[in-house]
Amino acid sequence: MSDAPEWLKHAKSAMNMTPYLAGIGGEIVDIGPVARSRLPYSEKLIGDPETGVVHGGVITGLLDHTSGLAVMVKLRQPMPIATLDLRIDYMRPAKPHEDIFAECECVRVTHEVAFVRGTAHQGDAKDPIALCTGAFMIIRGGVMGIPS
Amino acid sequence: MSETRDPAELIARIPYCRHLGITVEEKDGGVILVMPFQQHLVGNPNLPALHGGVTGSLLETAAIVQVLYELREPKLPKPVDITVDYLRSGRAVTSYARARIARQGKRVVNVHAEMWQEDETKLVAALRGHFLIPR
Numbered sequence: 383m384s385d386a387p388e389w390l391k392h393a394k395s396a397m398n399m400t401p402y403l404a405g406i407g408g409e410i411v412d413i414g415p416v417a418r419s420r421l422p423y424s425e426k427l428i429g430d431p432e433t434g435v436v437h438g439g440v441i442t443g444l445l446d447h448t449s450g451l452a453v454m455v456k457l458r459q460p461m462p463i464a465t466l467d468l469r470i471d472y473m474r475p476a477k478p479h480e481d482i483f484a485e486c487e488c489v490r491v492t493h494e495v496a497f498v499r500g501t502a503h504q505g506d507a508k509d510p511i512a513l514c515t516g517a518f519m520i521i522r523g524g525v526m527g528i529p530s
Numbered sequence: 531m532s533e534t535r536d537p538a539e540l541i542a543r544i545p546y547c548r549h550l551g552i553t554v555e556e557k558d559g560g561v562i563l564v565m566p567f568q569q570h571l572v573g574n575p576n577l578p579a580l581h582g583g584v585t586g587s588l589l590e591t592a593a594i595v596q597v598l599y600e601l602r603e604p605k606l607p608k609p610v611d612i613t614v615d616y617l618r619s620g621r622a623v624t625s626y627a628r629a630r631i632a633r634q635g636k637r638v639v640n641v642h643a644e645m646w647q648e649d650e651t652k653l654v655a656a657l658r659g660h661f662l663i664p665r
Contacts, residue, residue, distance in 0.1 A: 402581035405549070405570035428545040430606050437546035438609040439590050443583020447573075450582075465582045469613040 386413055389460045397451050408444055410451060417452040419444055421482045434478035441482065441502050442470050445514040448484040449498040453518045456488035456496065462524040463496065466517040476511045480504045486514070494520055537561055537595045540606075550584060552591055561599050563592045563627040572622070580620030585645060588627045589614060589657035593641040596629035597661055605664040607639065612659035620654045623647050629657075637663055 386394075394413045397403070403410075403419075406427060412418035421427075421444050429437025446468055453463050476482055485507060486500030500514040501507055538554040538561075541547045552565045565571075565588050573581025590612055597607045629643035643657040 400581065401570045401572040401575065402584055426545045426549040429547075431543055431545070432606075437544065437587065437590075438612070439550075439583065439587025440546060442586035442590065442612070442614070443581060446582040446586065464619070465614075465616045467613060467615045468582065468586065469611065470586075470609075471611045472609045475608070 387458075390455065393454045393460065394451070397447065397454075400447065402443060403447055406440060406443065408447070410448070413451065413455055415455065416485050416487045417448050417455055419448045419451075419484045421484075423479050423481065428478075433475070435475040436478075436482070438470070438472060441472070441476065441512045442468065442514075444482060444484045445470060445486065445500050445502055445512065446516070448486040449488075449500050449514065449516045450518065452486040452488040452498050452500070453491070453496040453520070456491050457520065462521040464519045464521065466495070466519050468514060468516040471513045473510050473512055476502075477504055482511065483507075491520070493522070496520055537598045540598065541591065541595060546587070547591055550587055550591075552588060554595055560628060561595055563588060563595060565625045565627075567622045567624060574619075577619060578622050580622075580625065582614075582616060585616065585620050585625075585655045586612070586614045586657070588625060589629075589643040589645055589655060590659065592627035592629040592643040592645070593657060593659055593661060596631060596641060596643070597639055597663070600631055601634075601639075601663065603663060607661035607663055610638065610660040610662055612657055615656045617653050617655055620645075621647060625654065626650070632658075637665070639663060 408421040427436040498516040633640040
């Protein structure tokens, strides 16, 4: 990522320090054309105490966060963005005790809206836990922030 | 978890719901989820605003709780797909959510959920989703 512009490196670092992401123990690992993040398994992520499977909201959170970063990568300059909507298809439950990865790509940017596709998996992107489709509002002329 | 059918008790035992600080209250013959603001729920520290993932998590939990409450099922319904519409920024105050079953089939339920903060008429976000009922 040495060729990434300064503002994008700054955005990556800010996205890594987002309280929610830090709270669940996730981290941004790559800011290439495909934004990547990693979330190690931990007890506090569990949504079903009987099986140890993580809560669906954890997957939503990681995909939302990584999608936001993917939009920033595509924008080529710092601009605030906001999630308009996010659809998550849960393909299978995440296996307990294994890392979860999110990979998101901004497939199209218009003047006001960015469209993202993403995948959450556990090492093999061809065997996804979940797929996501998101739309993000681009707030041109706004002060640089982090997407909510 | 088959020994309990009380949604409030069940949610209290889910680690991720505890992490988010979600509790369940019975009100007017239904259930409402309450999530007080905490620093680690923030997605945008500049505003500050709740993370979209937190909003989605609260809404998905509301949908799950409603299914448990109405169907009196001991097992947690499994999400098949969800769509979250983000209507306004979630601020650094207490959030509330509730859901209703829009359509109940034999194996799948379609659930709509809403989240608001100080003003119940100003929704922060809304969810539609399908959930599998485990048999």
